[in-house]
Each structure stands twice: as C-alpha cells, then as structure tokens.
Amino acid sequence: MKVQMIAAISRGAAIGRGGDVPWELPDDEAFLLDQLDGAFLISGRKSYESPQGEMIFTGRPHTVVTRQNGYVPAFGGAVAHSVEQAFEQAKQSRYGRAIVLGGEKIYELALPYADELLLTVVDTEVPEADAYFPRISHQNWSASCIGRHPKDERHAHAFALMRYTRT
Ligand SMILES: NC(=O)c1ccc[n+]([C@@H]2O[C@H](COP(=O)([O-])OP(=O)(O)OC[C@H]3O[C@@H](n4cnc5c(N)ncnc54)[C@H](OP(=O)(O)O)[C@@H]3O)[C@@H](O)[C@H]2O)c1
Structure with missing residues (x-):
C-alpha cells in the first residue's frame, strides 16, 4: 500500500493557526480534492x-485518529486509536493508497511510514502559527516541483506544488 x-x-x-489553515487558496483546494479520489x-x-x-471527508473513505473511546466521526468513517491502526484499516480496505491529511501530531507520527509527500509551499510567513509540518531530512527525500501558481485576485499568496519521494 x-x-x-x-x-x-x-x-x-506552518500549517495551522487557531484550529484552522492560515490561508484560503481555492486552486490548491481543488488540487487537494483531485488527489483524494481512490x-x-x-x-x-x-x-x-x-x-x-x-x-x-464527506463521501470519502476515511478514519479518524483519536484517543477517545466511543468517538463517533461526524462525516461517517472509522475510528483508529493509533496511526498504525489507521494504516491497518487502510490495508484492509479495497484502496491501494492511504493519504495522511494531518494535522501536526498525525503528520509527525505518520512520517516514518510515508512513501511520498505532496506539499504546497505557500509564499508567506505565519507568525502566530500553532501547528507545523515536521522537519524532513532532505537526504532522505528527492524533491520535484510539479506546478506553480501566482498570487492573483483569488489567491493572496503565490504557491508551488512540490512532490517529495523517499530516496
Ligand atoms: N495546512 C494543512 O495542510 C493542514 C492540514 C491539516 C491540518 N491543518 C491544521 O493543523 C491543525 C490541527 O493539527 P493538530 O496537531 O493540532 O491536531 P491533529 O493532528 O489534527 O489531531 C490531534 C489529535 O489526534 C489525536 N491523537 C494525537 N496523537 C495520538 C496518538 N498517539 N494516538 C491516538 N490519537 C492521537 C488526539 O485526538 P483526541 O484529542 O480526540 O484524543 C489529538 O488531540 C489545525 O490548525 C488544522 O487547520 C493544516
């Protein structure tokens, strides 16, 4: 898988501030949704x-990682009590691909299992951020830029789409 x-x-x-993402980038959101199929x-x-x-998550197969017993995911889906259990559920499903969608804690726990990272690098700083993507060792990953998007009237920041594959 x-x-x-x-x-x-x-x-x-930075990936988050106050429980939300710190920007609105509709074309990046469309890119994200495209990746989720299958x-x-x-x-x-x-x-x-x-x-x-x-x-x-609505209408897409998923699991939510939580320590809470009896947690009921609001948009359907399963519950896992560790990332390892989440990967086991993904393996048991009919999908050959698992996508980890954060946040900070779950990215950190899942990084050792990841084959590929799709990172949108947004051309901004977020001084009040309270969630971050884990530091990656560039020795272990090979990066390629798969797209660029300029700042425009719908996007307050330019961004680049980067694919990292494990070397
Ligand atoms: N920019 C992006 O691409 C992006 C993507 C995703 C998220 N975000 C942002 O990231 C922020 C949220 O990230 P976060 O780190 O605060 O939260 P998170 O990783 O989404 O969720 C943390 C929760 O996961 C559960 N958990 C953590 N470690 C666990 C373990 N070892 N075993 C079982 N369950 C465990 C706990 O749930 P319980 O408390 O229920 O036990 C914990 O409170 C938000 O600001 C969000 O908007 C940004």
Whole structure:
C-alpha cells in the first residue's frame, strides 16, 4: 500500500493557526480534492473537526485518529486509536493508497511510514502559527516541483506544488 501525506505549508512550515489553515487558496483546494479520489484518508481528530473537515471527508473513505473511546466521526468513517491502526484499516480496505491529511501530531507520527509527500509551499510567513509540518531530512527525500501558481485576485499568496519521494 502506498502512503502519501498531503499538506500546505508556509515558508517556515506552518500549517495551522487557531484550529484552522492560515490561508484560503481555492486552486490548491481543488488540487487537494483531485488527489483524494481512490484513496483511504487518515486524519487527526482536531483536523477532522476543523472548518475544512466536512468538505474533505464527506463521501470519502476515511478514519479518524483519536484517543477517545466511543468517538463517533461526524462525516461517517472509522475510528483508529493509533496511526498504525489507521494504516491497518487502510490495508484492509479495497484502496491501494492511504493519504495522511494531518494535522501536526498525525503528520509527525505518520512520517516514518510515508512513501511520498505532496506539499504546497505557500509564499508567506505565519507568525502566530500553532501547528507545523515536521522537519524532513532532505537526504532522505528527492524533491520535484510539479506546478506553480501566482498570487492573483483569488489567491493572496503565490504557491508551488512540490512532490517529495523517499530516496
Ligand atoms: N495546512 C494543512 O495542510 C493542514 C492540514 C491539516 C491540518 N491543518 C491544521 O493543523 C491543525 C490541527 O493539527 P493538530 O496537531 O493540532 O491536531 P491533529 O493532528 O489534527 O489531531 C490531534 C489529535 O489526534 C489525536 N491523537 C494525537 N496523537 C495520538 C496518538 N498517539 N494516538 C491516538 N490519537 C492521537 C488526539 O485526538 P483526541 O484529542 O480526540 O484524543 C489529538 O488531540 C489545525 O490548525 C488544522 O487547520 C493544516
């Protein structure tokens, strides 16, 4: 089973502020949604309950990682009590690909299992960020830029789409 992680990060690797993502980038959101078809999604409980959760998870196979017993995911889906259990559920599903969708804690726990990272690098700083993507060792990953998007009237920041594959 292939394991991907998808995130949008700032120049300083910020991913979140106050339980939400710190930008609105509709064309990046469309890119994200395109990647999700045919994959089993894995999310931390806080990201699942963030404002994007309903749009991302409704109607897509997924599991939510939580320590809570009796947690009922609001948009369907399963519950896992560790990332390892989440990957086991993904393997048991009919999907050959798992996508980890954050947040900070779940990216950190899942990174050792990831084969590929799809990172949108947003050309901004987020001084009040409270969630970050984990530091990656560039020796272990080979990067390629698969697209660029300029700043425009619908996008307050330019961004680049980067694919990292494990070397
Ligand atoms: N920019 C992006 O691409 C992107 C993507 C995703 C999320 N985000 C942002 O990231 C932020 C959320 O990230 P976060 O790190 O605060 O939360 P998170 O990783 O989404 O969820 C954390 C929760 O996961 C559960 N958990 C963590 N470790 C666990 C373990 N070892 N075993 C079982 N369950 C475990 C716990 O749930 P319980 O408390 O229920 O036990 C914990 O509270 C938000 O701001 C969100 O908008 C950004």
